[in-house]
Amino acid sequence: MTAEFIVAAHSLAYLNHKGDYCSSEEIAENVCTNPARVRKVMTKLKRAGLVKTHAGFVGGYRLAKPPQTVTLRDVFYAVGKRIVKVTWRSGSPDMDCPIAAGMRPYMDALFDSLDACCAERLAKTTLADIDRALFADKGEA
Amino acid sequence: MTAEFIVAAHSLAYLNHKGDYCSSEEIAENVCTNPARVRKVMTKLKRAGLVKTHAGFVGGYRLAKPPQTVTLRDVFYAVGKRIVKVTWRSGSPDMDCPIAAGMRPYMDALFDSLDACCAERLAKTTLADIDRALFADKGEA
DNA sequence: TTTATTGTAATTGTAGCGGTTACAGATGGG
DNA sequence: CCCATCTGTAACCGCTACAATTACAATAAA
Numbered sequence: 001m002t003a004e005f006i007v008a009a010h011s012l013a014y015l016n017h018k019g020d021y022c023s024s025e026e027i028a029e030n031v032c033t034n035p036a037r038v039r040k041v042m043t044k045l046k047r048a049g050l051v052k053t054h055a056g057f058v059g060g061y062r063l064a065k066p067p068q069t070v071t072l073r074d075v076f077y078a079v080g081k082r083i084v085k086v087t088w089r090s091g092s093p094d095m096d097c098p099i100a101a102g103m104r105p106y107m108d109a110l111f112d113s114l115d116a117c118c119a120e121r122l123a124k125t126t127l128a129d130i131d132r133a134l135f136a137d138k139g140e141a
Numbered sequence: 142m143t144a145e146f147i148v149a150a151h152s153l154a155y156l157n158h159k160g161d162y163c164s165s166e167e168i169a170e171n172v173c174t175n176p177a178r179v180r181k182v183m184t185k186l187k188r189a190g191l192v193k194t195h196a197g198f199v200g201g202y203r204l205a206k207p208p209q210t211v212t213l214r215d216v217f218y219a220v221g222k223r224i225v226k227v228t229w230r231s232g233s234p235d236m237d238c239p240i241a242a243g244m245r246p247y248m249d250a251l252f253d254s255l256d257a258c259c260a261e262r263l264a265k266t267t268l269a270d271i272d273r274a275l276f277a278d279k280g281e282a
Numbered sequence: 283t284t285t286a287t288t289g290t291a292a293t294t295g296t297a298g299c300g301g302t303t304a305c306a307g308a309t310g311g312g
Numbered sequence: 313c314c315c316a317t318c319t320g321t322a323a324c325c326g327c328t329a330c331a332a333t334t335a336c337a338a339t340a341a342a
Contacts, residue, residue: 003229003331010231010244017240023287030241031231034332039288055288056340072251084225084259087328088144088300090151090172099158100171102275103151110213110266117258118225125251134243144300164318175301180319196319197309228297229331 004079007031007041009072012050013130016067021060041079048078067127073119083118084111145220148172148182150213153191154271157208162201182220189219208268214260224259225252 010031015022024035024042031038042061045051052064063070076083089107091100151172156163165176165183172179183202186192193205204211217224230248232241 001225001227002329003227003231006227006229006231006244006248009248010240013244014240025287030236030238032233032241033231035288036290036333036335037331040290043289053288054340055286055338057284057286058341059287059339061288083255084142086142086144086147088147090144090147090174092173095171097171098275099151099155100173103147103154106271106274107147107150114224114259114262117262118255121255121258130247133247134239143298166318176319177302177304177321178300181321184320194319195309196307196317198311198315198317200309200318202319 001076001083001085002080004041004044005076007033007037008045008075008079009130011038011041011061012045012063012070012075012127013134015051015061015063016127017131017135019063021054021058021062023060027061044079045075048074050074050078063127067131070127071123072125073122076119076122082111082115084114086111142217142224142226143221145182145185146217148174148178149186149216149220150271152179152182152202153186153204153211153216153268154275156192156202156204157268158272158276160204162195162199162203164201168202185220186216189215191215191219204268208272211268212264213266214263217260217263223252223256225255227252 011027014027014030024038027042028035028038042051042053046053050064050070052062054060054062086107089104091103093101093104095101152168155168155171165179168183169176169179183192183194187194191205191211193203195201195203227248230245232244234242234245236242
């Protein structure tokens with residue numbers, strides 16, 4: 001999992017609450033990062049159909065769907081592929097020992113399984129849930 | 142999640158099948174890494190009570206518990222704390238906007254939740270399961 | 283035409299991690 | 313007792329991944 005997921009989720013939460021077009025600079029300020037990074041992430045969200053974009057003088061980004069229909073799993077799949085990522089693998093497929101030879105595919109499968117668990121959890125939360133959580137007992141701001 | 146988990150799980154699977162004391166060099170060869178790294182991991186496994194060690198002339202490492210009682214969650218907690226690890230956080234606690242201020246703790250909680258999902262999954266697999274999986278339809282080797 | 287914006291590529295700085303070397307301490311064999 | 317073999321651990325190197333930054337072409341409204 002990369003921090004791009006956080007940038008994406010935060011940006012979408014911001015766009016949702018704002019309900020209007022926002023520039024990458026405005027979003028970056030709220031997220032606490034730089035506009036170029038926001039734009040890179042927003043490009044992926046656009047490809048996934050989660051935001052609408054508009055270049056030019058009064059451009060910016062805007063939510064493309066109702067917030068209760070966008071889950072964090074959608075957000076994650078828009079910006080990345082693996083949640084639990086470990087690049088290094090032990091053993092080697094061409095060794096005689098079944099343990100040394102089999103551990104690599106075994107771990108691949110295990111990590112697939114962990115990813116599935118996380119994806120299921122992420123699917124349970126929507127942008128609307130986030131807004132509710134952040135503005136609970138605070139009186140609209 | 143660090144690759145140390147893989148080194149640990151692979152080493153334990155090897156020790157389990159071997160059923161006898163092994164040196165860090167023998168384990169490292171099977172895992173495909175260097176003995177010092179294996180020793181570093183085994184030290185943590187020893188602290189967690191998963192292996193017994195023996196220094197000296199005929200030393201080495203040995204499983205300390207029956208394989209069906211050791212889950213991958215035990216193994217993970219012995220070598221690391223976080224499964225889904227993202228260090229970067231967005232926003233800032235001292236900003237006025239509830240979104241910018243609240244996103245950090247919100248993400249902390251979300252990642253805790255993802256970790257819990259993964260831990261639950263890891264708890265479902267034991268060293269005995271791994272041995273069965275690797276030696277299935279292969280005839281004992 | 284000017285200006286604010288997206289889209290994207292190139293580059294840099296940095297932190298984390300795997301690999302390696304080295305050595306002190308332990309322990310049993312001769 | 314002395315030596316060989318092993319653990320335990322610290323120190324350092326080098327690579328890779330990623331966040332940050334800069335730059336610029338394309339777009340579109342005023």
